Amino acid sequence: MTIPSSADALTLYGETFASRVLLGTSRYPSLQSLSDSIDAAGPGMITVALRRQMNDGTAAAGFFELLKRHRVPLLPNTAGCLTVNEAVTTAHMAREVFETDWIKLELIGDDYTLQPDPVGLIEAAARLVRDGFKVLPYCTEDLVIGRRLLDAGCEVLMPWGAPIGTGKGVINPYGLRVLRERLPDVPLIVDAGLGLPSHAAQVMEWGFDGVLINTAVSQATHPDAMARAFALGVEAxxxxxLAGPMTERDAAVASTPVVGMPFWHQDGGS
Incomplete structure (x- = not known):
C-alpha cells in the first residue's frame, strides 16, 4: 500500500497517522488472524474495547502483548456502555490501562439498532474533553448532533454508515453527504456498517477522511485478505x-468527438 504524503496524511487533534484505515480487534477467529489482519491493513490506529476484554475470560495477556508488538497507536473505546457515568468511568480506566488520552466514545441508546444516545453522548463528550481526553464520538449522520458534539469540544466525528455489524454499507447517503458538505473542515471517519471494500471506497470518494472497520474483516472467510482489500479500497x-471526479450527468454525452470522424458518418451516409 502506498504511504500517504505528509501533505495528505490523516491528522486528528494535531497528530498525524500513517493510514486512513482504523481497524477493530474484536471477534477474530484467533489471535494469529488478528495479527495477520493488522499487518495486511497497515492501520493508522487499532481500537480495543476495554469493558468487553475485561469481561471476557479469553482476554489473556497475549491479546495485549500482541497489540504492543504491532506498535500501532491504540484507540480504546467505551463499547457496551449504556449510561454517561459508565462511559466516562470506562474512559478513565482505559487511560490508566493503555496510557493514552485517546478515546472512541460509544454510548448506546437502543439495544436493537445499537444507535448512539445523542443526548448522553454530548454530555459524556463534554465531560471527557474537560478531563483532557481526545474524544472521537461514535454518532449518527445527524448534522445537528454533530454540531453539538463539536461545540462540546470534539475535533473529530465518527458517523455510522449503518448499524454496527450489519455490513449494509451506507443506508442514508444523502444524510452522510450533507454532513460532509456542511462540515468541510472537520475530520469525519465513517464508523460501523460497512461490509465491503467498495463501501469504503465510496465514502472516501465523497471526501470522508477515513473509515473504521471491524466485523467486515473479522467475520470474513479470510480476514487478512479482506483487511488488505479494505486498505486498497480506502486508498483508491x-x-x-483528490483527482476530482467528473460531474454526474442525466443525459448521455459522447466521449468521442465528431471532429476527425469519417465524412460519410457526418453526412449521414452509409
Whole structure:
C-alpha cells in the first residue's frame, strides 16, 4: 500500500497517522488472524474495547502483548456502555490501562439498532474533553448532533454508515453527504456498517477522511485478505477524491468527438 504524503496524511487533534484505515480487534477467529489482519491493513490506529476484554475470560495477556508488538497507536473505546457515568468511568480506566488520552466514545441508546444516545453522548463528550481526553464520538449522520458534539469540544466525528455489524454499507447517503458538505473542515471517519471494500471506497470518494472497520474483516472467510482489500479500497477512494471526479450527468454525452470522424458518418451516409 502506498504511504500517504505528509501533505495528505490523516491528522486528528494535531497528530498525524500513517493510514486512513482504523481497524477493530474484536471477534477474530484467533489471535494469529488478528495479527495477520493488522499487518495486511497497515492501520493508522487499532481500537480495543476495554469493558468487553475485561469481561471476557479469553482476554489473556497475549491479546495485549500482541497489540504492543504491532506498535500501532491504540484507540480504546467505551463499547457496551449504556449510561454517561459508565462511559466516562470506562474512559478513565482505559487511560490508566493503555496510557493514552485517546478515546472512541460509544454510548448506546437502543439495544436493537445499537444507535448512539445523542443526548448522553454530548454530555459524556463534554465531560471527557474537560478531563483532557481526545474524544472521537461514535454518532449518527445527524448534522445537528454533530454540531453539538463539536461545540462540546470534539475535533473529530465518527458517523455510522449503518448499524454496527450489519455490513449494509451506507443506508442514508444523502444524510452522510450533507454532513460532509456542511462540515468541510472537520475530520469525519465513517464508523460501523460497512461490509465491503467498495463501501469504503465510496465514502472516501465523497471526501470522508477515513473509515473504521471491524466485523467486515473479522467475520470474513479470510480476514487478512479482506483487511488488505479494505486498505486498497480506502486508498483508491481517497485518490479518486483528490483527482476530482467528473460531474454526474442525466443525459448521455459522447466521449468521442465528431471532429476527425469519417465524412460519410457526418453526412449521414452509409
Amino acid at each position: 477512494g481517497r485518490a479518486a477524491y
